[in-house]
Amino acid sequence: MSFMGMEYYSLSLKELAEWYNFKQAIVEYSVNGYIADVGVECYELKNFFEYSEYDPFFDEDESNYEKHYRKINTGNFVFEVNVTHSMEEKKILAFQCHSVPFLEFKPQQIEEGFIFTVTAVHIPDFLVYLLEKVKIFLSKEFEDELFELGKKMYENARENELKKELRIEVINQLAKELENVNFRQHISRVQFEKMNTITAQVYKTKVKTEELLYQIKYKPYLLSSISKLHEEYKVKVLIGEKTSTSKEKVVGFSFLLPDKYLYGQQLKEIMQYVLSELKNKP
Secondary structure, eight states: OOBTTBSOOOOOHHHHHHHHTEEEEEEEEEETTEEEEEEEEEEEEEEOOTTSOOBTTOOTTOTTGGGSEEEEEEEEEEEEEOSSSOOOHHHHHHHHHTTOOEEEEEEEEETTEEEEEEEEEEOHHHHHHHHHHHHHHHHHHTHHHHHHHHHHHHHHHHHHHHHHHHHHHHHHHHHHHHTTOOGGGGSOHHHHHHHTEEEEEOTTEEEEEEEEGGGSOOOHHHHHHHHHHHHHOEEEEEEEEETTOOOOEEEEEEEEOOSOSOHHHHHHHHHHHHHHHHHHOO
16 A cells, blocks of 8 residues: 555654664563563663752763762563564553553565564554654655645635625625515415415315305304404305215315415515525525
C-alpha cells in the first residue's frame, strides 16, 4: 500500500534512541511478566543543583558531572524479532496496557545486507512526532499539487458561499414582497368553501345532489332550530345512495363555517415560515 506515492517510510534507530533515551540493551529481558527478545533500559542523566531546576542540556561528558547529576528513569523499550512467529496477542496487550513502547520487525537478507520490516509497533508519542516530519516532507515534495488542491477547494467553497448568499438575498426579497400580498384576494369563493366546509357523510355512500337545509320543508318544531343554525352556518343536505342500492335518501350534511377565520393571514404566515426554513438551510 502506498500513500501519496510513498511505499514505506524508514524509521531511524538513532532518532528512536534519542527520543526514548536508550542506555543499556539486554537480551531476553523480563518486562511486565513477559520475556522480550531485547529490552532496553531508558533513563536520562540530568544536571542538578541544590537551588535550581534540572538542566535538560547537561553534557554527560563533563568531568565534574558526578557531583551534580541524577538518573531519571524513563521506562523500558522492547524489540521483538519476528523470525518464526509474531508476538502473541496477550503480550501485545500487556505492553500496551502498561505503556511499554515496542517494535516488532522481520529481518530480510538482501545483497547489501539486511533490511528490517516493522510488523507490529506501539510508539504512539514518537509516531506523533514522526507524523509532523512526514507532513513537512510531503508539503515540500508535493508543494505544487497541494497548492492546486487548496486553490480548487477554496474556489469550490467560495462558489458555494456565493450561492448561499444569493439564495438568502432572494429569500429576503421574497419575504419583503410577501408583506404586501393579500392572500384572501387570491382565494376564490369555490376554494374558500372547500377550505371552510366540514362534511359528515355516511360510510360507503355516493352523493348525487346537495340542497340547502333551510329550503327543505320541516315540521314547525324543527323550523325554529334550523333557522338559528343557519344564522351561524350554511348547512347543505347531501342526498345520495348507498353502493348496494339505488334508492335516494339523505346520506350526510356539509357545514360551511362562518367567514371569521383569517385564512389569507394564515397562508401568509405559512409562506413566511417556509421562507425562513429555506433561509436557514445549509
